[in-house]
Amino acid sequence: MPFTLATWNINSVRLREELVLRLLREEAPDVLCLQECKSPVDKIPLEGLHALGYTHMVARGQKGYNGVAIISRLPLVEAAAEDYATLGHARHVAARLENGVVIHNHYVPAGGDVPDREVNDKFGQKLDYLTELRDAFHGDKPSKSILVGDLNIAPREDDVWSHKQLLKVVSHTPIEVEHFNEVMDAGGWADVTRNDIPEGQLYSWWSYRAKDWDAADKGRRLDHVWATADIAAAGHSSRVLRDVRGWEKPSDHAPVFATFDL
Structure with missing residues (x-):
């Protein structure tokens, strides 16, 4: 049975509860993966979700920071929750659907402002997170899996508004892109979004910070949908809901969607 999945950095699930419910009403994905929930799990508002039929959730949370949740109208069970780089942050949770597909939801550290781990601990944490993720995939190669989330890296030249101007800006530096590609290669992951929208x-x-973000259009593709090689061909209908960035009091991220015939 086909199912549609969305990933969205919501930048506070409690502050933007109405935006989450609007997305679910208007777009009706079967599974919604949220990052930067900024809430303990027991404080995530569930009443509106349940009223719309989203009665299943696995999540990891903490007060005011980070946090990931997989919300679904399809039955699922928790499959994993790892603390990569031993940061003590709620940045990963995984769930298994009844068809056996495992969905991994990641919120990779942003990395701060300076792309040098010697002077910026946050950048080092980002690289360490990606290194541990790569090593985990080398040790236990995933199958029948989907990985989504705010990975905080725009890997391709056309994933940013200006490749040249952003080469020394955190999220598009060569060392980050190298780590990103090593994680993909280690897990045998395919970029579902770019398979569908290659150019x-x-x-x-x-x-x-942009007064008119839409007109300036200085964006980056930080949010990703991957699938393992054994199911990547089942992914299709990828899209970024750019208009959501223009909703009232929005997150600075737009949701990314894909459908899987599995």
């Missing part, structure tokens, strides 16, 4: 500029994030 052209494509963004999922626009800074709050």
Whole structure:
């Protein structure tokens, strides 16, 4: 049975509860993966979700920071929750659907402002997170799996508004892209979004700092949908819901969707 999945950095699930419910009403994905929930799990508002038929959830949370959740109208069970780089952060949770597909939801550290781990601990944490993720996939190669989330890296030249100007900006530096590609290679992951939309500029994030983000269009593709090689061909209908970035009091990220015939 086909199912549609969405991934979205919501930047506070409690502050933007109504935006989550609007997305679910208007787009009706079967599974919604949220990052940066900024809430303990027991404080995530569930009443509205349940009223719309989203009665299943696995999540990891903490007060005010980070946090990941997989919300679903399809039955699922928790499959894993790892603390990569031993940061003590709620950045990963995984769930298994009844068809056996495992969905991994990641919120990779943003990395701070300076792309040098010697002077910026946050950048080092980001690289360590990706290194441990790569090593985990080398040790236990995934199958029948989907990985989504705010990975905080725009890997391709056309994933940013200006490759040249962003080469020394965190999220598009060569060392981050190298780590990103090593994680993909280690797990045998395919980029479902770019398989569907192979050419052209494509963004999922626009800074709050831009007075008119839409006109300036200085975006980056930080949010990703991957699948393992054994099911990648089942993914299709990828899209970024850019208009959601323009909703009232929005997240700075837009949701990314894909459908899987599994």
